[in-house]
Amino acid sequence: MAKVLCVLYDDPVDGYPSGYARDDLPVIDRYPDGQTAPTPKGTDFTPGQLLGSVSGELGLRSFLESRGHTLVVTSDKDRPGSVFERELVDTDVVISQPFWPAYLTAERMATARNLRLAVTAGIGSDHVDLDAAIAHGVTVAEVTFSNSISVAEHVVMMTLSLVRNYLPSHRWVLDGGWNIADCAQRSYDLEGMHVGTVAAGRIGLAVLRRLAPFDVTLHYTDRKRLPEPVERELGLVFHESGAAMVPHCDVVTINAPLHPQTEGMFDDALIGRMKRGAYLINTARARIADRDAVERALRSGQLAGYAGDVWFPQPAPADHPWRTMPHHGMTPHISGTTLSAQARYAAGTREILEDWLDGSPIRDEYLIVAGGGLAGTGAASYSTRG
Template identity: 80%
Template sequence: MAKVLCVLYDDPVDGHPTNYARDDLPTIPDYSDGQKLPSPKGIDFTPGHLLGSVSGELGVRPYLEGLGHELVVTSDKDGPDSVFERELADAEIVISQPFWPAYLTPERIAKAPNLKLAVTAGIGSDHVDLQAAIEGGVTVAEVTFCNSISVAEHVVMMILSQVRNYLPSHQIVLDGGWNIADAVSRSYDLEGMHVGTVAAGRIGLAVLRRLAPFDVHLHYTDRHRLPAELEAELGLTWHASTDEMVPHLDVVTINAPLHPETEGLFGDKLLGTMKRGAYLINTARAKIADRDAIVRALESGQLAGYAGDVWYPQPAPADHPWRTMPHHGMTPHISGSSLSAQARYAAGTREILESYFEGTPIRDEYLIVDGGALAGTGAHSYSTAK
């Protein structure tokens, strides 16, 4: 019998929903690049229901208990007295989401001699110390592409919200006002602006595709240059580095994974090279940006706005300066956890578990670490400390 330790975010304040705003989800045949959707042999949940919170359990309890395994689900994940810390010692599998990550540090991995598999229900496995996983023989897998479009849609929403000054304008209505001049004094058209993405993988490319109809000038930088025909189709300008690209842009969106090459990338130096009044959108990982440098750039006017939904740590403390800095559009980490995305990442988690327990290979595109090395998507997207 295996112990499966699953860390999920808390239920809604009024309890797990008994009804939903919509009755169904659109049918999506496959992902845009041809990758197949998650294809488990079975599911024990209703697509469109809340699966990512504690009571939702990602829909895996009937499957795991039917095989005789133990499932422990908790939201209590931080600190030496947390449920996660207590249960980790004999866990064989840990499941976590990027939105409420169970940080698997080298110290925690060392305390978990039975740990064989760490599953990210979603994409982005930087809450697992990948070098420690490599050295400890732990397989790391995630449900690649499951919520990439969800995040891309969120990015476009945040860009428009910042450039058009939507949130303060909406607040005027909530406050009973009609202050048109106040609302439009920071409102611009996106049309004609230069917009670029740091990384053009699944999310970054999806953002570029969605922005093309807005008649903007599109830029990107990525360690893997896109095909020339795709650059021509979308009118993309490629830059060899982030440093080279950002001085030309009105809007920068970060869509890169967190690893040693990207951690702290947007600090005072890089922010100082951006156009005064540029906007920065970060739905990737908070530590790609220097927390206090972002605050300084907004307070000085170097940045006109910052929006994102990634924080460090997660959940962010009540006194985190990003909650109160000027001209921000921060949300809790929700961009990849829509009910639509949850149906896909719950199904993908079930597929990974089926492969593990049946002794069949986990899909290559799901793998981040395997066999003591970066593997699959991990080998393409991540780097480890040298």
């Protein structure tokens, strides 16, 4: 029998909800590229419920315990001697979310003598040391595409929030004011601007499609160029590198995975190549941008705004400079954990577990590491230190 250790974020401060704002969710059977949504043999949750917090348990408890497996759920993951570290030593499967990542470092993996599977409930498995997973024979899987559109919508929201100066304007209302000039002094139209994405995979391409109706010029850079019909349909301008693209853009959005080639990419030098007063949106991973370089650029005016929901570490400490830097629109890491997305990534997590426990192949698009190397989506999206 397997021991499954699930690390999830805390319940709401007022307790696990007894009701919800909406009664149902739209049914998404297939993603824009034709990939089918998760297809587990069964589920034990109601779509639209809060599944990603501790009490939600990703809807897994009855399924696992009915088969005789053990499920341990905790939010305690970072402090020395945390529940995560104590339970990890004899765990077979670790499940974590990008929003509250259980960092599976090489050191932790070396202590986990039974670990065979690490599952990301969502997308983005950089909290797992992929080189160590390869060395230890650990399979890494994630629920690819389950929350990609959720993140793309968040990017569009943050872009408009920064360009239109929405958050400071809303603050005037909350504070009882009616200071139109204060609101308008940093507010612009998105129409006519040049917007570029670093990476045009599932999320990046979805962002481009959603921004096209705003009558902007769209730019992108990616390791693999998009098909010519897609470029023509959206009027895309391709650039060989981020350094070549950013001088042309009023808004740059980062939609790339974190790996050795993207870590620290947006440093003082690259931000310095951007147009003065450009906006930078990062819902990918915090370490793609240099923390202090972003703050310096906002204070100097090189950047007009920075928004995102990714931090390092997560959760971010109270004194993290991104909490207090000017002209930002930061949120906790929430872009991919809407109640809509949770229904899909909870179902996908169960699908992965069903296959692994039954000895059946895991979907190729879910695989990041398998068979001693990068596999499936991982082979196309990640690189290793080796």
